[in-house]
Amino acid sequence: MTTVAFIGLGNMGGPMAANLAKAGFNVRAFDLSEDALETAEANGCEVAFSAQEAATGADFVISMLPAGKHVRGLYVEGDTPLFEVIKQSALVIDCSTIDADTARSVAAEGEQLGIGFVDAPVSGGVGGAQAGTLTFIVGGSEAQFEQAKLVLDVMGKNIFHAGDHGAGQVAKVCNNMLLSILMAGTCEAINMGVKNGLDPAVLSEIMKQSSGGNWALNVYNPYPGVMENAPASKNYQGGFQVDLMIKDLGLAMDVSQQSASAVPMGSAARSLFTLHKAKGNGKLDFSSLMKLYQDEA
Ligand code: NAD
CATH class of the missing domain: 1.10.1040.10 (N-(1-d-carboxylethyl)-l-norvaline Dehydrogenase; domain 2)
Structure with a gap:
């Protein structure tokens, strides 16, 4: 079974993770908010105690965080940056809306470790997240875009490849x-x-x-x-x-x-x-x- 780590279960991430669980993916969910974790569990996700626990061994790591500093902080900074625990064949899909420079630099740091990273911000609001009809705007290589579609198709209706890393943002x-x-x-x-x-x-x-x-x-x-x-x-x-x-x-x-x-x-x-x-x-x-x-x- 494909395992998806989902980090950031707010207004958007919560229903997106729920749709993945409903579609039969093994979703390991993490958020700093206890309430968000409780809702995720009720929606069929497995709750993780840290982002590292969620991401270890996962096939996809999806993040839905407020801004660039949170994304950089998660993947490349702190005591245990997530890039240190993510397996090489995994694909990281960051769906947060952040600055293109951060998206490009985090993608480059992942690449050095052999980990693929795409920016895939969304449009469609909370209603689109709940209904699984979001628009995804992906920045990354053609191969990464094809790999990402396996999970993005479950959460969205229109999946666009905007160009190379950062183009989605x-x-x-x-x-x-x-x-x-x-x-x-x-x-x-x-x-x-x-x-x-x-x-x-x-x-x-x-x-x-x-x-x-x-x-x-x-x-x-x-x-x-x-x-x-x-x-x-x-x-x-x-x-x-x-x-x-x-x-x-x-x-x-x-x-x-x-x-x-x-x-x-x-x-x-x-x-x-x-x-x-x-x-x-x-x-x-x-x-x-x-x-x-x-x-x-
Ligand atoms: P939100 O504030 O509801 O959710 C963000 C979640 O991230 C919160 O639950 C917070 O606890 C969690 N979080 C923050 N730092 C974390 C960390 N280090 N580890 C784990 N969890 C962490 O925000 P939202 O409305 O879901 O938006 C998320 C992103 O999606 C933003 O970049 C936003 O611009 C974008 N977006 C939002 C909408 C919308 O309609 N709400 C639509 C399109 C895009």
Whole structure:
């Protein structure tokens, strides 16, 4: 049986690991949070007491962590870096959204030890993680991409090979910068409609079927009560935190500077999300930007 070590069982990693267990993989799960471990066990994963215990002898090691420092800290730093215990035929698949430089340098350090490492950030949100319909954007060699598909196919619907190491992360921050702009625009339009007497559900349906339709409107409506399962209808709990969106927009700004690419819309969205965080909303789902418009109104 194929053994998968899964490190990082948060909003995304938890349901991703559960889908692997449901598909019959032997999943050894680890997280720093006891609650996350309990949920993983209830979902059919074997709980490990450390990342090292999870990864030893595993065929795949998947990580779903907040940022680059956590990924570097796990694989190459600390008392027992994970690269010291992972077997050579194993493939490491890092699904976190991190900077491309860290992804490339960690991949190079793995390669020196004969361990394959791909960046495979995801899109599709918690709903996509639960449904097993995520989009994976992989950076690595063709052979590593083929090897990764065995497990990525279980957790996702669209698996893309973006290019060599780091390319997955560059594509991912382009996507998330666009998403932040779409979310800000969606909040802006709905707020203006509501202030002019429109029902947010009716307006959303009109825009979905018109030229303003986009992902935020289709599956992630930011106005409370319009979409039953969206974070907006759950007090903006769960989902994708404002803090993580700001991290991704910071990564996008780095990429834009390095390549002298103009990103005025991305910069404006970053300022809006940063202002929203400064008002104490960093831990809320990113669709809570709606509150910024409502507060300012
Ligand atoms: P989260 O904060 O819910 O989960 C992160 C988990 O990692 C936590 O449970 C934390 O305890 C654990 N963790 C941190 N350091 C660890 C370590 N050293 N060892 C073991 N566990 C550790 O975050 P999330 O929303 O699941 O996002 C994870 C990544 O996926 C981020 O990079 C994020 O940008 C990206 N992402 C999130 C979404 C989303 O909708 N939430 C969508 C696409 C991509």
